[in-house]
Amino acid sequence: MLFRRTFPTLLIALGVLLAWEGYCRAAGVSPLVLPAPSDVARGLWLNRADIGRHALSTLSVTATGFGLSVCFAFAVSVALHFLPWLRRGVMPLLVASQTVPIVALAPLMVLWFGFGLLPKVLLVILVTFFPMLVSLLSGYGRLPVAYRDQLVSMGAGGWTVFRRATLPVARPSFFAGLRISATYAVVASIFAEYAGARSGLGIYILSAKNSFRADLVLAAVVVSAGLTLLLLGLVEGIDRATGRRHRRGGHAAG
Numbered sequence: 001m002l003f004r005r006t007f008p009t010l011l012i013a014l015g016v017l018l019a020w021e022g023y024c025r026a027a028g029v030s031p032l033v034l035p036a037p038s039d040v041a042r043g044l045w046l047n048r049a050d051i052g053r054h055a056l057s058t059l060s061v062t063a064t065g066f067g068l069s070v071c072f073a074f075a076v077s078v079a080l081h082f083l084p085w086l087r088r089g090v091m092p093l094l095v096a097s098q099t100v101p102i103v104a105l106a107p108l109m110v111l112w113f114g115f116g117l118l119p120k121v122l123l124v125i126l127v128t129f130f131p132m133l134v135s136l137l138s139g140y141g142r143l144p145v146a147y148r149d150q151l152v153s154m155g156a157g158g159w160t161v162f163r164r165a166t167l168p169v170a171r172p173s174f175f176a177g178l179r180i181s182a183t184y185a186v187v188a189s190i191f192a193e194y195a196g197a198r199s200g201l202g203i204y205i206l207s208a209k210n211s212f213r214a215d216l217v218l219a220a221v222v223v224s225a226g227l228t229l230l231l232l233g234l235v236e237g238i239d240r241a242t243g244r245r246h247r248r249g250g251h252a253a254g
Contacts, residue, residue: 035215044219051216055223057199058189061117062227065124066185070178073129077136081166082158087137098130102191110196120192120200127188129183135177139170156199175239182231186224 017037021027024036030038044051080087105126109119143166151161193202201220208216 014194032198032212032214035218040218040222042214043215044222047216047219051201051220051223054199054201054204055227056219057197058186058193058201059227061120061189061192061200062124062185064117065121065189066128066182066231068121069125069128069181069185070132071133072125073136073177076129077133077140079161080133081140081162094130094133097126102127102188106191106195109192112251115196115198120189120197123192124185126189127184131180131184132177135173135180136170139173141165142173143169157228160167171242175235178235178239179232182235183228185231186228190224 021036021038024034024039035043040219080090100122106123109123113119113122127240147165151165155189156164189200190202190205193200194206195202197203201224205217206219208214
């Protein structure tokens with residue numbers, strides 16, 4: 001089943017790589033301008049230790065920031081759900097915060113908090129927090145009013161209704177927001193590193209660019225894409241595992 005789903009994607013990717021390789025070889029394009037996929041793969045293999053060290057630094061920042069962002073988004077969503085007046089006041093400000101470009105935020109974070117872990121983690125949180133928050137709030141609103149009223153008539157309090165009914169209904173929306181945020185997390189880490197850091201793929205890309213090593217820049221891009229796919233795969237795995245448990249719990253309750 002997995003092979004059947006991924007086969008068309010793999011086939012298209014292989015076709016693009018072959019066309020890219022053929023064009024570079026036939027047109028005699030300089031590797032300084034557009035390295036062939038084989039040159040990128042060679043650069044990645046020969047510099048695997050250095051790239052791997054920087055990738056681990058980026059992965060640690062991404063994992064820390066993304067994990068904190070999930071917790072923060074959930075806590076804020078619960079507060080906004082139970083306090084409608086706070087939601088009316090805060091949401092316009094949160095929406096306005098998303099208009100600030102990440103290119104402008106990254107150097108400011110480094111300027112304010114230095115070159116350590118904190119500015120990079122904060123940038124990941126700022127970039128990934130909003131999609132999860134909006135998805136959670138949207139999911140909370142999917143609970144049918146009649147179902148909520150029925151639970152209240154049976155003596156259920158607000159927190160019991162939220163825990164027993166609202167959260168399960170919001171689960172699909174929550175994981176949809178997680179997937180969206182996961183695609184931004186690695187990019188946010190790299191932007192923060194690019195603006196100022198001691199290690200990470202952002203620093204490696206900057207160093208390779210200054211050395212006119214387009215093959216190494218693309219090699220780092222390939223690794224960053226792999227980290228994003230790894231994070232997305234982790235979210236998908238958690239979704240499936242918790243989904244099976246959720247369905248078993250629903251059957252047992254029924």
